[in-house]
Amino acid sequence: MAVAVRRSLDKKHMLYVFDVYMPSCERFKEQNSQFGPIEILTTPRDIATKADAVISMVPGPPEVKKIFLDEDTGMIGAPENHNRLFLECSTIDTETARSVAAKVHEAKRGTYIDAPVSGGVPAAENRTLSFIVGHAKREGMSVLDRRLNALILSMGDPNKVFWCGGIGLGLAAKISNNYISCSVLLLIAEAMAIGVKAGVDPKLLQEVIHNSTGQTFMGDNVCPVPGVVAHAPSSNDWKLGFKTQMFLKDLSLGINTARQLDLDPTMAEQAYRVFEKASQDPRCIDRDGSSVYLYITDEQTENGSTDKSEL
Template structure:
């Protein structure tokens, strides 16, 4: 529907989604309308007040309404249940919007591959649009700076597939094209994301434990960080999400564990990793062990709603069990 070609719907204005939607509104056609929806209307109202000067923005009452007049839909919500609600609810979901086989649907949430395949196939049958799993990596800082990585469940851009060029164009409003990875087919982007998250969540816990062991053995934390950085233990999480406060100035820990990725969300991501492991015949021993620690940290008041690196607080001073 050419008359709606410049319109975009954005569903899910959480910490990541809010920043991603801001970049879209700044970079999309000024003639296009951005339709926004979130279950917390206050987030939509805050976005509207902040961004209305950048171009037309409309607060929708449902995902269906947001998608109705949009040629592109972007969604990022907490989990598979929310994805199904957004897309498949027969009254308020995107599937209830008018048919448009050329509507391009970006699903940026991190969920299991099987769920995304089921949702994509249902939308395709209904003629709602082309649904592509496009999970992102880079956290809130990457969302704010527009430098996210995209793991895309679709083939690489080619002249024989116009959709692939639209994928690249829309993703470029939120991410860095040098970090776009085309994984081939629906669900494959999520398979790659889950494998990555297996590592990032587990390695973060390993860094926290290693730093705790070293510092309690009498090594200065900044010196220990430098040793690891210049030795075989060097890794992204130690360098950028260092869990010990005051070691890496820009790390969440040095900023009162400013939220990048909630501790509670570690449970979801590691749970998906464990599920994927068993589904593929691999016993996910490390993810299972890390999951048990994060499950305890997720109910520790010092870690709740703070960056996942706050697990360091939990392992260095675990809550005392109440005495009987």
């Protein structure tokens, strides 16, 4: 996404970047400086101090609160700027988004808009991401709307921008989508196992499913059998893979939201248990040894569905 933004900007404009893992910033600068100037900063506060448009994406709610609200390093510590636009692309709960948005507004630091994305690494590389935006697009677009639209289109497909109406509603739509995609991936894995173990050629099986009622985006792009779909993580030593542990975060968001709305999340609860077991398998541990934090609510801990822990 950062590469897409740098390539979209006029070469005279500076792009400021920050990541908790500085080698990523250094590698990004080395590989993309030919498209325009890049400056590495050391805190989110520094980014917001220098930029009128900020794009953020972090693992979960605690990290969103930290980068925005931390008294020492958070973006709320930047000078007042009512023109500053925060495009927050993390997949988190709606309550956190609305709370942070309100605090940013009250502090006169700018406008916070939730805009989770979908499409994975391939769509990010090809600038074809879907953006699910917690904002209402109006006729006769305001200056804010035009700036927001231009920022989104530097990374996304213009035919896949969805204006959901207000803060938190983009996230509500994304959570609903992920509820399906996380669960469907398990169905695909089990279905492929059934067919292959029964003797069907895996490539033929995938073709049958693709052209039949079982066809899904996940099956076409994240088929778990190596060598079946050329661009799938399984066919590329999992280099493009979404962390197994992050499925737990996405599913927990769906489970929590459903319960808050007095719905029974039976499918996601079953999927959560499968991914929870998988996430503890040595083959699914982050190769660089870094920690992965799960977003588990107190409610889940109390009802015995899982332990609150750090993997």
